[in-house]
Amino acid sequence: MLDKTYDPADIEPRLYEGWEKSGAFKAGRNAGGEPFTIVIPPPNVTGSLHMGHALNNTLQDILCRFERMRGRDVLWQPGTDHAGIATQMVVERQLAQSGENVSRRELGREEFVRRIWAWKEVSGGTITRQLRRLGASCDWSRERFTMDDGLSAAVRRVFVTLYKEGLIYKDKRLVNWDPHFLTAISDLEVESRETKGKMWHIRYPVEDSEESIVVATTRPETMLGDSGVAVHPDDERYTNLVGKSVILPLTGRRIPIVADNYSDPEKGTGAVKITPAHDFNDFEVGKRHDLEQIAVLDVHAHIVDADFIPAAYRGLDRFEARKKIVGDLEAQGFLVEIKDHVLMQPYGDRSGVVIEPMLTDQWYVDAATLAKPAIAAVEQGDTSFVPKNWDKTYFEWMRNIQPWCVSRQLWWGHQIPAWYGPDGHVFVEETAEAAQAAATAHYGQETALTRDEDVLDTWFSSALWPFSTLGWPEETDVLKRRYKTDVLVTGFDIIFFWVARMMMMGLHFMKEVPFHTVYIHALVRDEKGQKMSKSKGNVIDPLDLIDRFGADALRFTLAAMAAQGRDIKLATQRVEGYRNFATKLWNAARFCEMNECRLAPGFAPAAAGHTINRWVLGEAERVTAAVVDALETYRFNEAAGAVYQFVWGTFCDWYLELIKPLLNGEDEAVKAETRATAAHVLDRILVLLHPFMPFITEELWRKMAEGAAVTRETDLVLAPWPVADAGLADPAADAEVGWVIGLVTEIRALRAEANVPAGARLDLVLVAADADVRARVGTHGDLISRLARLESIAFADAAPKGSVQLVVAGTTAALALGDVIDLAAERKRLEKEIGKAEQDLAKIEAKLANPAFTAKAPPEVIEEQQERREAALQTRGKLSDALARLIASL
RNA sequence: GGGCGCGUAGCUCAGUGGGAGAGCACUACGUUGACAUCGUAGGGGUCGCUGGUUCAAUCCCAGCCGCGCCCA
Numbered sequence: 001m002l003d004k005t006y007d008p009a010d011i012e013p014r015l016y017e018g019w020e021k022s023g024a025f026k027a028g029r030n031a032g033g034e035p036f037t038i039v040i041p042p043p044n045v046t047g048s049l050h051m052g053h054a055l056n057n058t059l060q061d062i063l064c065r066f067e068r069m070r071g072r073d074v075l076w077q078p079g080t081d082h083a084g085i086a087t088q089m090v091v092e093r094q095l096a097q098s099g100e101n102v103s104r105r106e107l108g109r110e111e112f113v114r115r116i117w118a119w120k121e122v123s124g125g126t127i128t129r130q131l132r133r134l135g136a137s138c139d140w141s142r143e144r145f146t147m148d149d150g151l152s153a154a155v156r157r158v159f160v161t162l163y164k165e166g167l168i169y170k171d172k173r174l175v176n177w178d179p180h181f182l183t184a185i186s187d188l189e190v191e192s193r194e195t196k197g198k199m200w201h202i203r204y205p206v207e208d209s210e211e212s213i214v215v216a217t218t219r220p221e222t223m224l225g226d227s228g229v230a231v232h233p234d235d236e237r238y239t240n241l242v243g244k245s246v247i248l249p250l251t252g253r254r255i256p257i258v259a260d261n262y263s264d265p266e267k268g269t270g271a272v273k274i275t276p277a278h279d280f281n282d283f284e285v286g287k288r289h290d291l292e293q294i295a296v297l298d299v300h301a302h303i304v305d306a307d308f309i310p311a312a313y314r315g316l317d318r319f320e321a322r323k324k325i326v327g328d329l330e331a332q333g334f335l336v337e338i339k340d341h342v343l344m345q346p347y348g349d350r351s352g353v354v355i356e357p358m359l360t361d362q363w364y365v366d367a368a369t370l371a372k373p374a375i376a377a378v379e380q381g382d383t384s385f386v387p388k389n390w391d392k393t394y395f396e397w398m399r400n401i402q403p404w405c406v407s408r409q410l411w412w413g414h415q416i417p418a419w420y421g422p423d424g425h426v427f428v429e430e431t432a433e434a435a436q437a438a439a440t441a442h443y444g445q446e447t448a449l450t451r452d453e454d455v456l457d458t459w460f461s462s463a464l465w466p467f468s469t470l471g472w473p474e475e476t477d478v479l480k481r482r483y484k485t486d487v488l489v490t491g492f493d494i495i496f497f498w499v500a501r502m503m504m505m506g507l508h509f510m511k512e513v514p515f516h517t518v519y520i521h522a523l524v525r526d527e528k529g530q531k532m533s534k535s536k537g538n539v540i541d542p543l544d545l546i547d548r549f550g551a552d553a554l555r556f557t558l559a560a561m562a563a564q565g566r567d568i569k570l571a572t573q574r575v576e577g578y579r580n581f582a583t584k585l586w587n588a589a590r591f592c593e594m595n596e597c598r599l600a601p602g603f604a605p606a607a608a609g610h611t612i613n614r615w616v617l618g619e620a621e622r623v624t625a626a627v628v629d630a631l632e633t634y635r636f637n638e639a640a641g642a643v644y645q646f647v648w649g650t651f652c653d654w655y656l657e658l659i660k661p662l663l664n665g666e667d668e669a670v671k672a673e674t675r676a677t678a679a680h681v682l683d684r685i686l687v688l689l690h691p692f693m694p695f696i697t698e699e700l701w702r703k704m705a706e707g708a709a710v711t712r713e714t715d716l717v718l719a720p721w722p723v724a725d726a727g728l729a730d731p732a733a734d735a736e737v738g739w740v741i742g743l744v745t746e747i748r749a750l751r752a753e754a755n756v757p758a759g760a761r762l763d764l765v766l767v768a769a770d771a772d773v774r775a776r777v778g779t780h781g782d783l784i785s786r787l788a789r790l791e792s793i794a795f796a797d798a799a800p801k802g803s804v805q806l807v808v809a810g811t812t813a814a815l816a817l818g819d820v821i822d823l824a825a826e827r828k829r830l831e832k833e834i835g836k837a838e839q840d841l842a843k844i845e846a847k848l849a850n851p852a853f854t855a856k857a858p859p860e861v862i863e864e865q866q867e868r869r870e871a872a873l874q875t876r877g878k879l880s881d882a883l884a885r886l887i888a889s890l
Numbered sequence: 891g892g893g894c895g896c897g898u899a900g901c902u903c904a905g906u907g908g909g910a911g912a913g914c915a916c917u918a919c920g921u922u923g924a925c926a927u928c929g930u931a932g933g934g935g936u937c938g939c940u941g942g943u944u945c946a947a948u949c950c951c952a953g954c955c956g957c958g959c960c961c962a
Contacts, residue, residue, distance in 0.1 A: 005927070192961095344962090389894070393960075396893065400961090492894095492960085523959090560913090561903075565895070567958085569902060573914055580927045591924030637904070641912080656924075745931095751919095752931040758921045786922065840909080847908080852945035861908055861946095868909070 002593055002703060006586035008550025012695045016132055019698075024717045025137045027075030027478075036072035037485040038064060039466050039515075040138065041498050042146065045080040045120060046090050049130035051524040051570065052491060054542035058555045059521055059562060059636060060489045061136045065691040066631050068137070069721040075482060077469050078138035080127065081146040084458045085181055085189075085350050088412040091116045109411050116412050120145075130543060135551050135694045137717070144469045146461040147414070154468035155414045155461050156430045158509065163418075163428040167366040168406070170426070174283050175405050177358035179301035180351035183409035184362055186457060187402070188496055190355050192344040199341035200326060201269060203334050204229060204246040207254060213241060214336050216268025218343050219278075220329070221322040223248065224309055225296035226255055228274040230285055233259035235270050249334040250310060250325065258289040277359045293359055301356050318356070363407040363416060363454070370504035371398045377503065383513045386634050387564045390492060390520045397496050406457045413455030420450050463501035466514035483510055487517040519634050522567040524558075545575050552693035553579035559692050560640040581644060582696050585685070588652050589700045592678050595663050598708035599683060600676035605728055610670055611779065612662070613677040614733040616655045619646065620684050625724040627688050643688050651681060654741060661783040679704070690716050740780050743808045747788040747815065750806055753829060754817060761791035765803065767812040769795050798885075805830075805882035810871070812878045823886065830883040837876040844869045 023029060027037075038060055043053060060076060068074040091112070092104055104112040124145075131138065144151060162168040175184040200220045205212045215229055229246055231238035242259045262285050263272045276286025277295040286293060298304050303321050305314045312328075313321050329335040346355040375398045377383050378391055385391045407416060419427045419435040421443065429435040432451070439447050464472070466488075470479040484506070490498055499518055506514030545554045556578040561568045605617045623646040630639035655678070662674045682704065686697040694717065701716035713719075747764070756762065764784075766773060774795065777784070781793050799805050799814035804826050806813050844865055847853055854862060 002924090004925080392894070396961080563904065566903080567896095571902060571914080574902075576927080577913060580925095583927045584925065587925035587928085589924085594924065641904075645912085652925085653929090657922095660922080748930060749932085755919085758919060758930080760921095789921075843909085847946075850945060853908095854945085856945045857908075865908080 002586065002590040004590075006550075006583055006696060006699075008552060008582070008695060009547070011699050012133070012135070012546075012551055015695050015698050016135060019137070019715070019717055020132070020140060022715070024715065025074075025076070025139050026141060027073065027139045030068075030071065030073045033071050033073035035075065035482050036064070036067040037075045037077065037482040038487055038489065039077040039469055039485055040079065041488065041490045041494065042079050042081040042462060042465060043127045044083040044086055045124045045127075045145070046083055046086045047080075047127045049127055049134070049542055051540055051542050053127070053131075054134060054554060055521060055524050055558045055562065055568065056489060056491065057131055057134055057136050058558045059519070061134070061555075061694075062559060062631070062636060062639075062691040063487065063489070064137050065694060065717070066721070068717070069687065069690065069719060071720065074137075075142070075478075076136070076138045077142060077144070077485075078128065078131070078136075078140060079144035079146075079465075079469060080124065081458055081462050081465075082413060084408055084410050084413040084455065085183070085185070087116060087120075088410055089181075089350065091119050091412075094119065104411065112411055133543065133546055133551060135555065137694075142469070146458065146465075150471070150474075151461060151464070151468045152414055153430075154464050154472055155456065156417045157473045158464060158505065159417055159456070159460075160428055160430050161509075162365065167369055168428075169364055169366070170361060171364050171403070172359060172361050173364070173403070173405075174277075174280055174357045175360055175362055176346065176348075177299070177301075177356045177360065178348040178351050178353065179299065179356055180348065180353045181410070182299050184358075184360065184405055184407065185348060185350075185355070186405065186459070189349050190346045191349045193347055195343055195345040197341050197343045197345070199268060199339040200329075200335065201337040201339070202249070202273075202329055203336050204248065204273075206241060206257075207245040207247055209244070211241070213238065213246060213257065213271050214269045215271045215273040217273055218341060219275075219322070221303075221318055221325050222275040222278045222296065223273060223325065224251060224303065224313065224321075225275045225277050225294040226253075226273045227276060227286060227292040227294055228255050228289060229257045229271055230260040230263040230274050230289075231257065231271050232261065232263045232265045235263070235265045237265075238271060249332060250328060251308065253308070256289070256291070258285075258291075260285050260288060278357055280357055283357075295359050297356060297358070299358075362405045363418075363456075365404040365406050365460075367401045367404040367504065370508055371401045371500075373507045374398060374500065374503040377507060377513045383503065383515060384517055386517060386519045389565075390518070393492065394499065398500060401500075404457075406460050407452075407454040408457055409453075410455050413458065414461060415455050416452040418452040420452070421447055459497055459501055462498065463505040464509075465498075466502050466506055467510050472509070483514070484512050485515045487519055488515045489519045489521065491523060492520050493523070517634075521562055522565070524568045524570055540570060540572065545572070549575045549579035550582060550695070552582050552696050555694075556581065556640060556644075556692050559636045560644070562636040564635065581648065582693060584648055584652060585689070585693075585696065586700070588647070588656060589682060589704065591656055592682050593704070595675065595678070597675040597678035597682070599679045599704070599710040600672070601709050603676045603680055605677075605680060605725070608673055608677055610662070610673055610677075611733045611736050612655070612658050613674055614728075614730045615737040616651070616681055617677060618729040618734065619650050620681050621724050621726060621728045623650075624684065624688060624722055625726070628721075628724065631691070640692055643685070643692070647685055647689070651685065654737075655681070657787060658737070658740070658783055661786055665782075679708070684722060686716060687719060687722060690719075736776060736779075739776060739809055740784060743811075743813065744784060744787045746806050746808045747790075747813070750804060750815060751789070754804060754826065756817065758789075761789055763816045764788070764790050764793045765796045765800055765814040765816065766793065767799050767805075767814055768797055769811060773811050799882065805878075805885075807875050807878040807882075810874050810878075812882065827883065827886055830879055830886065834876060834879045834883065837872055837879060841869065841872040841876060844872060 019025060040060065041056065064074050064076045095102060095104065159168060176187065176190050178185050197218050199216050199218055201214050201216050202220060203212045203214050213229060226248055231242065241257050243257065245254045245256050247254055262281060263270060274282045274285050274291060276283045276291055277293040278297065296304055296309065297318060301318045303309060303313045303316045313324065316324065326335065347353065348355050375395060378394060385394065417428060417430055421439055425442065427435040427438045427449065429438055435449060439449050466485050467479060467483055470476065470482055472479055488499065502514045542554060553575050557575045560578065608614050608617055623642050626642040627639045630642065659674050659678060662670055665671060686701050690697040698716045705712045766777065777793055784790065785793060799812065800816055803814040803816045848865055848869065
């Protein structure tokens with residue numbers, strides 16, 4: 001006997017462990033099936049499960065479980081990435097707090113990296129453990145890590161190949177420099193934040209002239225590195241100055257005034273100082289006019305100790321330098337004006353410090369070249385986005401892609417396979433030995449080499465994930481069988497990180513796209529629509545929800561809310577609601593169990609005879625088809641909605657109620673058929689619901705088999721998905737059961753409205769019933785009585801005096817209320833009903849009276865309207881009769 | 891400034907060229923041994939505004955207003 005309530009905490013961990021141990025999630029288990037492959041977007045090894053992960057992985061799991069049941073050979077490839085900066089940060093912090101009080105530099109590279117690995121062994125499995133709690137059916141036996149030997153080999157192969165193809169090169173360009181971590185970071189790790197700042201107007205005297213030009217800047221300290229002043233070529237205020245020079249205050253350097261479109265006459269003074277070594281725009285302007293690149297900040301963002309810098313500023317932090325420079329400019333009369341100014345300032349998303357554009361030597365990938373085939377692939381539809389319009393974002397980014405800086409000044413990551421000779425000549429090879437051999441050949445003798453200290457951007461290895469995890473560069477069978485993979489499921493904020501880079505690398509090295517579909521899901525926000533963030537304190541922890549409501553409830557909530565193209569505003573109440581849904585299902589199963597509804601051997605739905613059973617079997621097929629259709633097109637919310645409605649609204653609310661009299665009845669044949677049908681439909685529900693709520697369904701699947709004459713071939717996780725059989729639809733049964741439901745509903749409504757005590761049993765009289773109605777009452781009279789709390793059902797030509805009347809599907813039904821009836825209230829009710837019917841009728845008639853409508857509307861629409869008019873007329877007529885009789889009896 | 895998207899019941903959101911929906915919240919009443927994590931019933935919406943296309947617009951188109959996100 002099932003417990004009275006379902007306790008997820010008790011069941012979920014046990015079931016998951018069982019699935020994993022039994023190898024249910026293993027790829028290749030069903031080697032004959034068509035492969036279905038998803039690579040997980042690798043979470044950060046330092047991470048823990050947040051709501052975004054919960055959504056992302058729930059959707060992947062739904063697809064995987066669905067396809068696994070449909071007979072595909074599913075591989076959900078799990079793993080994590082090594083998250084260069086984040087991981088290094090964690091371990092550095094640990095070092096600082098451990099009492100050892102050593103920095104990583106004191107520790108040395110080798111020892112520091114060893115410590116990181118040690119940390120990873122102990123703490124790196126957090127998120128994968130949490131994914132298990134969510135129920136994710138990953139093939140853990142194939143778990144990968146971007147720093148694994150195999151994946152590292154892939155990284156080296158890719159780097160060397162691209163280098164030899166000229167698609168990776170070393171260059172001196174401006175990068176986003178993080179002065180806290182002392183490394184370059186990517187554009188995508190930079191967050192622009194609106195900051196209140198100032199706009200300083202500074203007068204630069206023109207050489208050999210009384211004139212001067214006023215420039216406006218938000219960063220006065222960089223004037224130490226100015227190498228020009230730009231004005232717009234059409235700006236008449238300055239035309240006469242172009243070609244002349246100014247003398248830079250404080251340093252006395254002489255720099256040219258140039259004409260360049262970059263300068264905006266509307267902004268500031270229309271004249272702008274150019275610091276090519278410290279600003280991305282200025283860098284471009286500088287290149288156009290051949291201006292000097294003068295670096296004035298060091299890696300810590302302190303003013304460099306150089307001859308051309310006045311001694312007073314050397315070594316100052318950039319913000320102190322600003323204060324001092326502004327003060328000195330003012331003292332010397334060069335400061336014209338200070339205005340408040342709101343600017344977008346770049347911050348490192350991990351360090352939180354202001355990012356400094358810095359001129360450094362870095363390794364770059366020629367992303368523009370790699371992007372071309374990646375753009376074409378989406379244009380041709382080799383890969384498509386769902387929802388489709390995300391391709392615009394992809395195209396936009398890909399078509400404006402910049403060289404990708406892939407080197408990082410970190411110790412944790414794939415060290416760049418480049419070695420330098422004494423003269424700085426570089427040898428890029430997969431191994432030290434190969435590099436040495438190349439050097440020997442180059443120099444004509446053994447020559448000592450030093451390896452490049454830097455490591456690669458974490459995303460460089462993530463970009464290879466769809467093929468490196470399958471074994472590349474080895475030509476493994478798995479790789480051949482499973483590349484390209486099927487679908488990448490990810491959030492839109494990650495299109496640039498994963499999708500774009502996986503596309504570029506996949507196409508270049510595999511000559512084929514990495515996945516045919518990219519499903520982009522929404523962001524999970526809090527219930528007010530705010531992005532969840534630690535600083536706002538509005539984070540909802542998915543693990544907390546799992547503890548409170550169960551993983552099934554959380555998963556179902558996320559799926560039900562995952563409508564395409566809309567963010568999810570998550571309210572805890574919703575999760576609670578779906579927990580209630582799980583309980584509802586549990587109790588329905590409990591009812592079946594108590595009534596001995598067990599699977600019957602050889603049960604053939606098509607052979608079922610009883611109308612109610614035929615009806616529910618048809619509905620079960622309908623919902624099966626709806627779920628399949630929705631999941632095949634990634635409409636998770638529709639699939640979830642369809643099952644929910646069927647389970648609660650159809651199976652529990654009506655079917656189980658309708659069969660109670662049958663189960664308690666005398667007809668053993670009907671009883672047996674009904675039990676088998678109920679069990680069959682419950683079974684179907686468990687299957688349909690399993691991708692969404694794997695735990696409770698598996699538990700019930702096993703429980704329901706106890707005592708049944710049918711033995712389960714497999715656990716539910718591997719059970720075959722049913723093929724929907726449209727042939728089971730039975731319109732006659734639908735009409736009949738629909739009539740019963742309608743009658744019961746109307747009587748209940750009337751009772752409530754007329755304030756009939758809930759316990760009172762009423763006498764029902766059906767007025768002028770035709771043969772159909774009489775037959776239906778003959779079949780279903782008992783259950784109508786039961787569901788509508790009737791004492792008796794009788795037939796008559798006219799409604800008895802003092803009864804209230806209602807019209808259901810063309811039949812007038814009269815309820816004898818005796819003394820209970822409140823005639824005035826009843827009259828009001830009837831008048832209201834008639835009013836409604838008339839309103840309805842008026843709309844329909846207006847439409848039908850319009851000649852343009854009858855001339856142009858499709859026939860089926862016209863016919864439908866005519867039918868609706870008939871029905872409305874009939875209802876109005878009968879209601880009017882009822883009212884007339886009521887008035888007569890007053 | 892460029893791009894994407896959103897304004898539907900008190901709240902959170904589905905939805906559709908032809909009868910406005912769900913969940914939650916709210917109100918009333920609770921019976922019938924699956925379920926009070928429940929049942930039955932009820933109230934509640936000029937589908938942001940203005941035009942246009944159409945026989946017909948909440949849905950398609952244009953403009954406007956309000957809001958959000960991404961990029962510069």
